[in-house]
Amino acid sequence: xxxxxxxxxxxxxxxxxxxxxxxxxxxxxxxxxxxxxxxxxxxxxxxxxxxxxxxxxxxxxxxxxxxxxxxxxxxxxxxxxxxxxxxxxxxxxxxxxxxxxxxxxxxxxxxxxxxxxxxxxxxxxxxxxxxxxxxxxxxxxxxxxxxxxxxxxxxxxxxxxxxxxxxxxxxxxxxxxxxxxxxxxxxxxxxxxxxxxxxxxxxxxxxxxxxxxxxxxxxxxxxxxxxxxxxxxxxxxxxxxxxxxxxxxxxxxxxxxxxxxxxxxxxxxxxxxxxxxxxxxxxxxxxxxxxxxxx
Amino acid sequence: xxxxxxxxxxxxxxxxxxxxxxxxxxxxxxxxxxxxxxxxxxxxxxxxxxxxxxxxxxxxxxxxxxxxxxxxxxxxxxxxxxxxxxxxxxxxxxxxxxxxxxxxxxxxxxxxxxxxxxxxxxxxxxxxxxxxxxxxxxxxxxxxxxxxxxxxxxxxxxxxxxxxxxxxxxxxxxxxxxxxxxxxxxxxxxxxxxxxxxxxxxxxxxxxxxxxxxxxxxxxxxxxxxxxxxxxxxxxxxxxxxxxxxxxxxxxxxxxxxxxxxxxxxxxxxxxxxxxxxxxxxxxxxxxxxxxxxxxxxxxxxxxxxxxxxxxxxxxxxxxxxxxxxxxxxxxxxxxxxxxxxxxxxxxxxxxx
Numbered sequence: 001x002x003x004x005x006x007x008x009x010x011x012x013x014x015x016x017x018x019x020x021x022x023x024x025x026x027x028x029x030x031x032x033x034x035x036x037x038x039x040x041x042x043x044x045x046x047x048x049x050x051x052x053x054x055x056x057x058x059x060x061x062x063x064x065x066x067x068x069x070x071x072x073x074x075x076x077x078x079x080x081x082x083x084x085x086x087x088x089x090x091x092x093x094x095x096x097x098x099x100x101x102x103x104x105x106x107x108x109x110x111x112x113x114x115x116x117x118x119x120x121x122x123x124x125x126x127x128x129x130x131x132x133x134x135x136x137x138x139x140x141x142x143x144x145x146x147x148x149x150x151x152x153x154x155x156x157x158x159x160x161x162x163x164x165x166x167x168x169x170x171x172x173x174x175x176x177x178x179x180x181x182x183x184x185x186x187x188x189x190x191x192x193x194x195x196x197x198x199x200x201x202x203x204x205x206x207x208x209x210x211x212x213x214x215x216x217x218x219x220x221x222x223x224x225x226x227x228x229x230x231x232x233x234x235x236x237x238x239x240x241x242x243x244x245x246x247x248x249x250x251x252x253x254x255x256x257x258x259x260x261x262x263x264x265x266x267x268x269x270x271x272x273x274x275x276x277x278x279x280x281x282x283x284x285x286x287x288x289x290x291x292x293x294x295x
Numbered sequence: 296x297x298x299x300x301x302x303x304x305x306x307x308x309x310x311x312x313x314x315x316x317x318x319x320x321x322x323x324x325x326x327x328x329x330x331x332x333x334x335x336x337x338x339x340x341x342x343x344x345x346x347x348x349x350x351x352x353x354x355x356x357x358x359x360x361x362x363x364x365x366x367x368x369x370x371x372x373x374x375x376x377x378x379x380x381x382x383x384x385x386x387x388x389x390x391x392x393x394x395x396x397x398x399x400x401x402x403x404x405x406x407x408x409x410x411x412x413x414x415x416x417x418x419x420x421x422x423x424x425x426x427x428x429x430x431x432x433x434x435x436x437x438x439x440x441x442x443x444x445x446x447x448x449x450x451x452x453x454x455x456x457x458x459x460x461x462x463x464x465x466x467x468x469x470x471x472x473x474x475x476x477x478x479x480x481x482x483x484x485x486x487x488x489x490x491x492x493x494x495x496x497x498x499x500x501x502x503x504x505x506x507x508x509x510x511x512x513x514x515x516x517x518x519x520x521x522x523x524x525x526x527x528x529x530x531x532x533x534x535x536x537x538x539x540x541x542x543x544x545x546x547x548x549x550x551x552x553x554x555x556x557x558x559x560x561x562x563x564x565x566x567x568x569x570x571x572x573x574x575x576x577x578x579x580x581x582x583x584x585x586x587x588x589x590x591x592x593x594x595x596x597x598x599x600x601x602x603x604x605x606x607x608x609x610x611x612x613x614x615x616x617x618x619x620x621x622x623x624x625x626x627x628x629x630x631x632x633x634x635x636x637x638x639x640x641x642x643x644x645x646x647x648x
Binding site for chain 2: 072238251
């Protein structure tokens with residue numbers, strides 16, 4: 001028996017166990033991997049390929065050239081990102097205080113608040129969007145009430161434009177931000193805040209130096225979900241935007257109708273995917289640097 | 296609680312049952328037809344689809360669809376969802392150009408009594424409708440609103456918010472007519488990118504007053520009902536139905552742009568022969584007259600008038616009535632098959648500016 005073998009008496013056995021474990025884990029993920037490959041990787045790859053096929057069926061860049069020629073495409077992408085970023089920011093501004101408030105309540109009251117968050121979440125998206133239309137339109141509930149109360153003399157335009165679109169989208173996206181954020185905040189050990197106070201930190205300072213950094217993972221997860229969902233949003237901007245807010249998903253659908261080829265539509269999807277990838281990559285760099293700075 | 300679970304379980308089962316029946320029903324005596332929903336399809340269903348099916352002793356299942364692009368995608372991907380579709384003449388022509396439609400057999404389908412031009416090789420005309428300028432009678436007063444397209448574009452004489460279609464179809468024509476182009480010259484002027492640009496520039500002059508770009512007939516009817524806009528382009532029948540429901544809406548035939556709708560068969564339809572016979576049945580004047588009771592879209596079969604199947608009062612409400620038709624431009628399907636794609640991209644560019 002060599003010295004090495006004496007120091008690690010059962011190394012070979014351990015290695016075998018580890019290898020078995022890896023195999024088991026791989027086996028467990030296999031159904032999911034197969035599903036993702038069959039349902040996402042292959043179709044997305046196929047659409048990517050189709051975006052390089054012209055109308056006559058040969059290899060061509062015409063689907064991309066079209067986007068360069070018409071200014072409408074650039075404007076549509078800018079609108080898409082503008083609306084998505086604004087929705088995400090407003091969601092954070094409303095959702096963070098709410099999630100914080102809920103995390104400070106007792107379990108019972110927090111659960112009651114949670115029902116308030118979840119009920120709209122369970123209601124059909126279409127129903128909620130049309131409900132906003134009824135509330136916000138020129139002779140809608142909100143304008144009528146404001147006029148009767150003498151707050152305004154002429155109805156204000158709060159729907160069929162960017163404002164209406166943002167109101168509807170924030171309402172629909174809010175639960176996607178609150179749910180991960182609240183779960184994260186609940187898990188934060190309250191003793192850390194007490195420790196900060198006992199060391200002389202004011203409540204404000206304790207919040208910003210202890211609580212806020214600890215809640216960042218939940219916040220970032222929520223922001224990411226909201227932002228990515230917004231990019232592909234169709235129904236709400238189509239109804240509440242009144243044709244004045246055209247997002248990428250709407251142009252994708254109208255291109256299918258206009259050119260009758262998947263390629264003309266999927267090229268837009270490819271551009272959206274690539275630009276989103278770049279933005280998220282840059283964002284992840286910025287955030288990780290930010291976190292390093294905090295430490 | 297238990298009952299609830301049982302109920303929802305039954306609900307689920309019946310729902311799956313429907314799904315299966317929808318995908319696997321090529322029974323010999325069953326046809327699947329798709330149309331546009333809303334007040335329009337309600338009229339078709341009650342006036343034409345179901346009575347015609349009953350007369351032939353077959354079952355006709357109805358659904359809605361998104362237009363000719365659905366037909367193209369369905370045929371190209373080899374799917375099989377419906378046997379007959381209801382479509383505008385222009386869209387049908389573009390489907391025919393892509394080779395996704397069955398040629399109609401006019402030895403089976405009798406169109407000998409059709410108005411001239413109201414059928415094509417791939418589309419059997421069923422009703423005639425008009426795109427008109429509708430206005431809110433509360434805002435302007437009955438009969439005092441915009442009568443012509445020139446009025447629609449005149450924001451000084453007729454201040455107020457407007458709505459136009461988010462797609463190019465039948466919109467550029469309004470701009471040129473407002474710009475003083477004579478009816479018979481409209482499609483000649485539009486026959487170049489400069490001509491299209493001229494129309495777009497006219498629309499640009501009223502763009503700050505366009506509050507909504509509508510995307511469906513149900514939507515523009517609702518916009519007028521709710522008083523969301525003071526005037527809009529749109530289909531005459533939808534406004535008449537809205538008016539019957541109490542909406543403060545009126546229009547003048549001087550602003551009409553006439554177009555027609557018909558039935559087509561997707562290439563490779565399972566029940567092609569039966570579909571052909573069914574279209575032949577639907578072309579009979581009785582059905583067209585019955586349909587026109589529900590919505591003011593005129594018959595393509597002139598027998599309806601000759602046999603006196605429609606009251607004079609009702610006939611005068613139809614876009615195709617001679618008194619109304621004489622004011623109107625007829626939509627050119629040839630122009631749309633040549634220019635629609637280019638014009639649509641230019642229109643979107645104008646919208647997003």
